[in-house]
Amino acid sequence: MKHFILASIVAGAMALPAAAADYTIMAPAGPGGGWDQTARSLQAAMQQEGISKNVQVLNVPGAGGTIGLAQFASQQKGNANALIVGGYVMVGAILTNKAPVTLKDVTPIARLTGEDEAIVVPAASPLKSIDDLIAALKKDPGSVTWGGGSAGGVDHIAAGLIAKAAGVDPTKVNYIAFAGGGEALAAILGSYVTVGISGYGEFESQIKSGTLRLLATSGEKRVPGADAPTLKEAGLDIAVQNWRMVAAGPGLTAEQKAAITADVKKLATSKTWQETLKTKGWQDTYLDGDAFSQQLAKDISATETVLKEIGLVK
Amino acid sequence: MSTFEFLLQGLMTAAQPMNLLYALIGVTLGTAVGVLPGIGPALTVALLLPVTYRLDPAGSLIMFAGIYYGGMYGGSTTSILLNTPGESASIVTALEGNKMARAGRGGPALATAAIGSFVAGLIATIGLAFIAPLVVKLALVFGPREYFALMVLAFVTVSSAFGDSTLRGLTSLFIGLAFSLVGIDQLTGQTRLAFGVPDLLDGIEVTTMAVAMFAIGETLFIAAQGDKGPDKVEAVKGSVWMNAADWARSWKPWLRGTFIGFPIGAMPAGGAEIGTFLSYATEKKLSKHPEEFGHGAIEGVAGPEAANNASAAGTLVPLLTLGLPTTATAAIMLAGFQQYGLQPGPLLFATNPQLVWGLIASLLIANFMLLVLNLPLVGLWVRLLTIPKPWLYAGILLFATLGTIGANPSVFELGMLLTFGLLGYLMRVFGYPIAPVVVGLILGPLAEQQLRRALAISQGDFTVLFTSPIAAGLLTVAFLALAVPLILRARGRGEVLSQMAADED
Amino acid sequence: MNQEPVKQAEERRPDWAALVIAAVLVVIAAVIFADASRLREVMGYSPVGPATVPMVIAFVLILLAVWTVFAAFRHDFPEREKQEVQPVAWIVGGLAAQMLLLNTAGFSIATGVLFAATAAGFGKRRFWISLPVGMVLCLIVWLIFAGLLQLSLPAGPLERLFQ
Numbered sequence: 001m002k003h004f005i006l007a008s009i010v011a012g013a014m015a016l017p018a019a020a021a022d023y024t025i026m027a028p029a030g031p032g033g034g035w036d037q038t039a040r041s042l043q044a045a046m047q048q049e050g051i052s053k054n055v056q057v058l059n060v061p062g063a064g065g066t067i068g069l070a071q072f073a074s075q076q077k078g079n080a081n082a083l084i085v086g087g088y089v090m091v092g093a094i095l096t097n098k099a100p101v102t103l104k105d106v107t108p109i110a111r112l113t114g115e116d117e118a119i120v121v122p123a124a125s126p127l128k129s130i131d132d133l134i135a136a137l138k139k140d141p142g143s144v145t146w147g148g149g150s151a152g153g154v155d156h157i158a159a160g161l162i163a164k165a166a167g168v169d170p171t172k173v174n175y176i177a178f179a180g181g182g183e184a185l186a187a188i189l190g191s192y193v194t195v196g197i198s199g200y201g202e203f204e205s206q207i208k209s210g211t212l213r214l215l216a217t218s219g220e221k222r223v224p225g226a227d228a229p230t231l232k233e234a235g236l237d238i239a240v241q242n243w244r245m246v247a248a249g250p251g252l253t254a255e256q257k258a259a260i261t262a263d264v265k266k267l268a269t270s271k272t273w274q275e276t277l278k279t280k281g282w283q284d285t286y287l288d289g290d291a292f293s294q295q296l297a298k299d300i301s302a303t304e305t306v307l308k309e310i311g312l313v314k
Numbered sequence: 315m316s317t318f319e320f321l322l323q324g325l326m327t328a329a330q331p332m333n334l335l336y337a338l339i340g341v342t343l344g345t346a347v348g349v350l351p352g353i354g355p356a357l358t359v360a361l362l363l364p365v366t367y368r369l370d371p372a373g374s375l376i377m378f379a380g381i382y383y384g385g386m387y388g389g390s391t392t393s394i395l396l397n398t399p400g401e402s403a404s405i406v407t408a409l410e411g412n413k414m415a416r417a418g419r420g421g422p423a424l425a426t427a428a429i430g431s432f433v434a435g436l437i438a439t440i441g442l443a444f445i446a447p448l449v450v451k452l453a454l455v456f457g458p459r460e461y462f463a464l465m466v467l468a469f470v471t472v473s474s475a476f477g478d479s480t481l482r483g484l485t486s487l488f489i490g491l492a493f494s495l496v497g498i499d500q501l502t503g504q505t506r507l508a509f510g511v512p513d514l515l516d517g518i519e520v521t522t523m524a525v526a527m528f529a530i531g532e533t534l535f536i537a538a539q540g541d542k543g544p545d546k547v548e549a550v551k552g553s554v555w556m557n558a559a560d561w562a563r564s565w566k567p568w569l570r571g572t573f574i575g576f577p578i579g580a581m582p583a584g585g586a587e588i589g590t591f592l593s594y595a596t597e598k599k600l601s602k603h604p605e606e607f608g609h610g611a612i613e614g615v616a617g618p619e620a621a622n623n624a625s626a627a628g629t630l631v632p633l634l635t636l637g638l639p640t641t642a643t644a645a646i647m648l649a650g651f652q653q654y655g656l657q658p659g660p661l662l663f664a665t666n667p668q669l670v671w672g673l674i675a676s677l678l679i680a681n682f683m684l685l686v687l688n689l690p691l692v693g694l695w696v697r698l699l700t701i702p703k704p705w706l707y708a709g710i711l712l713f714a715t716l717g718t719i720g721a722n723p724s725v726f727e728l729g730m731l732l733t734f735g736l737l738g739y740l741m742r743v744f745g746y747p748i749a750p751v752v753v754g755l756i757l758g759p760l761a762e763q764q765l766r767r768a769l770a771i772s773q774g775d776f777t778v779l780f781t782s783p784i785a786a787g788l789l790t791v792a793f794l795a796l797a798v799p800l801i802l803r804a805r806g807r808g809e810v811l812s813q814m815a816a817d818e819d
Numbered sequence: 820m821n822q823e824p825v826k827q828a829e830e831r832r833p834d835w836a837a838l839v840i841a842a843v844l845v846v847i848a849a850v851i852f853a854d855a856s857r858l859r860e861v862m863g864y865s866p867v868g869p870a871t872v873p874m875v876i877a878f879v880l881i882l883l884a885v886w887t888v889f890a891a892f893r894h895d896f897p898e899r900e901k902q903e904v905q906p907v908a909w910i911v912g913g914l915a916a917q918m919l920l921l922n923t924a925g926f927s928i929a930t931g932v933l934f935a936a937t938a939a940g941f942g943k944r945r946f947w948i949s950l951p952v953g954m955v956l957c958l959i960v961w962l963i964f965a966g967l968l969q970l971s972l973p974a975g976p977l978e979r980l981f982q
Contacts (some may be wrong), residue, residue, distance in 0.1 A: 024971075036360065036646075058971045059357070060722060063498060063515035070512050070722065096503045097515060142864055145771050150502035174864045176458075176767050177501050186582030189636070192457035194770060206636070312503050347970075361970060481890055485844065485883045491876050492847055499858075499869040506873060507854050530914070537906035537940045704941035708934045708953065712912070715917060715930060716960060720970040728918040732911065739907070744836065746898045764874045770865035 064093020344384020490754020531738020579628020925975015
């Protein structure tokens with residue numbers, strides 16, 4: 001009885017079409033995170049731009065995306081209508097979890113977005129610049145606590161890279177992993193950790209309001225509107241970005257891959273998507289084809305090196 | 315304009331007939347998806363958020379508020395009627411609520427939950443409007459060591475759900491703690507007890523465990539009694555509504571639950587379920603009828619339900635004042651706000667007063683709609699229990715598995731549901747309490763991580779755990795809660811010596 | 820309170836089920852010990868590492884097992900009601916069937932089987948009624964939650980009729 005009432009309310013109010021889904025996008029993470037938001041933004045943009053009439057998002061959370069990836073690779077072989085969102089975090093998670101299914105088992109299509117890492121301290125911190133931080137780190141690495149996301153994730157990798165570039169033993173980094181950006185941010189604001197490291201977007205509004213001081217960002221270029229040097233400008237030869245990509249199932253024909261790539265490219269250049277990038281504060285780092293494959297291979301080997309140096313991967 | 319005028323203006327907008335309808339639709343949708351066991355508010359909001367995009371900003375904000383409160387409330391109904399908690403925050407509700415429903419008092423249980431949620435939502439939303447900046451300062455004082463102390467306190471309170479045997483209660487708790495070890499250790503990235511199974515890397519999902527232990531374990535247990543039990547539950551004994559005594563016993567727990575739940579919800583790592591545990595323990599300690607706890611005490615429904623809803627509003631405090639999403643639900647809401655051109659953060663109240671007050675007004679309206687929707691339905695819901703047992707339990711299993719499949723359509727997850735269902739059944743057969751297992755699963759990792767974070771920050775100095783005033787205060791309360799009953803028992807040993815000799819555990 | 824006041828003093832046989840429970844607790848503790856001992860201790864700033872808490876939990880489980888053995892000899896466990904095995908088997912079978920059928924037969928058929936099996940566990944064995952009722956009910960649920968609310972529930976032959 002309840003269902004009929006409900007159904008009529010829903011149907012009456014929304015008149016949603018119950019048509020078949022053209023694309024199913026897997027977000028290999030729980031709702032709310034970056035991949036989920038990417039998948040849901042893709043869904044909205046694809047439908048709005050008419051690239052696909054009906055797009056479904058499927059959340060398969062767990063273990064830095066490796067659980068979703070494994071499920072995707074085994075179930076979507078040869079399926080040209082299934083996509084999965086992924087990114088740099090997945091590269092690290094595959095290595096630390098020794099995941100049996102890797103990015104080689106799917107068909108990476110294109111890199112969509114990127115976000116620089118931001119290194120911040122609370123406004124009251126005695127550390128005024130990235131040089132102060134490096135000096136403190138050199139003096140006593142254990143006393144500098146880094147608050148960021150999960151162990152082995154991009155935040156942790158970036159912290160390890162900074163220590164290494166500064167000539168400090170990366171295994172001596174006192175990295176405190178938090179469940180998510182929110183929890184880490186609270187610990188930074190409460191001055192429970194010395195320095196915070198996470199995606200720029202996580203800290204943006206705090207930086208603008210002056211409660212956090214931005215010491216540096218990790219990209220090749222400065223973040224527009226941000227008043228801080230890149231790590232390279234500060235004399236540390238590192239550039240890291242937390243990028244996100246979209247991949248398709250394994251075993252696709254060249255035509256199928258080309259068709260999906262064309263759809264994704266159309267999406268990435270569409271007005272809706274560009275607008276989404278702006279509201280979300282994501283950088284457009286679109287890259288597809290061979291250029292993307294090469295970049296991906298480079299990222300994977302670089303990440304493996306770092307994780308070994310931090311001591312997370314043997 | 316003053317804050318009060320902003321709020322008034324927001325309320326005027328929200329109270330337009332069309333917007334009221336949107337609020338009602340939002341609350342209905344939120345409740346409908348939220349009742350599914352295993353699908354918590356986060357997924358509910360994620361699924362339904364796109365629906366709101368079709369409306370104008372005011373309408374969509376209002377519908378969104380409805381979905382949020384509806385999703386938070388949805389789990390209570392199934393907890394009370396079917397002993398199937400929809401999400402971790404309504405586990406405690408099932409303890410007393412279902413006992414009440416079994417005794418023909420499902421009506422009052424649902425009513426006290428609905429009214430308690432309304433009262434808590436009202437007070438907490440007003441709190442959000444006027445004292446948010448203050449509360450958030452308090453919340454930020456909590457660092458790892460303070461959270462660790464809070465978890466210790468929460469652990470002590472679990473003992474109030476132990477039932478009649480300390481041995482079996484402790485065993486249940488440690489079985490839960492053992493399960494909580496499964497998965498990737500968040501602080502070092504190493505896997506524990508996953509045995510190479512990828513599905514175990516992220517640990518055991520609390521909702522899967524809760525649904526299996528409560529709904530499936532219970533179904534198996536009832537079925538195994540054969541024809542011994544009564545064929546039907548007597549759905550209504552006495553009035554469907556709360557009587558004078560129910561009111562008298564409910565109003566204080568509502569208020570206490572609100573004051574426990576709101577600040578804990580506002581803490582970045584507090585979590586709605588911690589507030590419900592603390593509220594339950596408080597009510598049991600303060601109740602004039604402690605003997606009724608475990609057999610259907612209305613205070614045990616009223617307090618935790620209020621705490622649950624108050625913490626839902628509490629979550630919005632760091633979100634709106636700091637732009638800090640402290641739960642998955644809040645992270646999705648953040649994405650939703652961006653749709654309205656609203657960038658939560660320290661400057662929000664200054665730069666976007668119309669929208670903020672519009673949202674707060676919407677929450678007040680949604681909270682009211684929740685009551686409008688749920689109170690008249692109480693009579694209908696209670697009738698569910700009059701369905702003959704075979705069809706009732708077949709339906710319960712349908713919805714229990716639907717939630718799990720919807721949240722994560724994997725065969726492995728269903729396998730876990732079956733395994734834990736059998737475990738829940740066996741534990742019932744041997745008289746082990748169920749709730750401590752789930753509580754251990756929730757609290758174990760939180761306590762461990764906060765302890766290790768605190769120690770890593772202090773570089774191994776254990777004294778930091780006691781040197782902050784808040785941590786020391788919380789630990790003292792925990793110690794007293796543990797020690798005082800023991801001392802009292804020791805004093806009265808003369809009279810009860812014979813009883814203790816007979817059953818010292 | 821003593822739940823078994825009539826228990827005779829000469830009844831010296833221990834409660835075997837309780838001994839089995841104690842053994843299970845020891846086994847769980849052993850598994851945790853074995854797993855924890857293989858963990859690498861990385862990043863030594865916290866003296867409480869990834870293996871410490873598992874060790875403590877395993878140790879307490881052993882203590883609880885010992886306590887349970889004492890309880891078994893003292894008959895501290897409440898009297899158990901006689902359990903019927905057949906209904907439990909029906910429901911467990913229904914859940915197992917749903918698990919195996921879900922991805923091939925789709926949500927409605929798999930869950931319809933669970934529905935009918937559960938009803939059978941409670942004594943309603945008329946499958947020509949319970950199976951179709953269950954499947955239709957599940958299909959309605961599927962249409963609402965997967966069709967309208969976009970929840971991802973696996974589709975099978977029945978669901979495809981409506982896509």
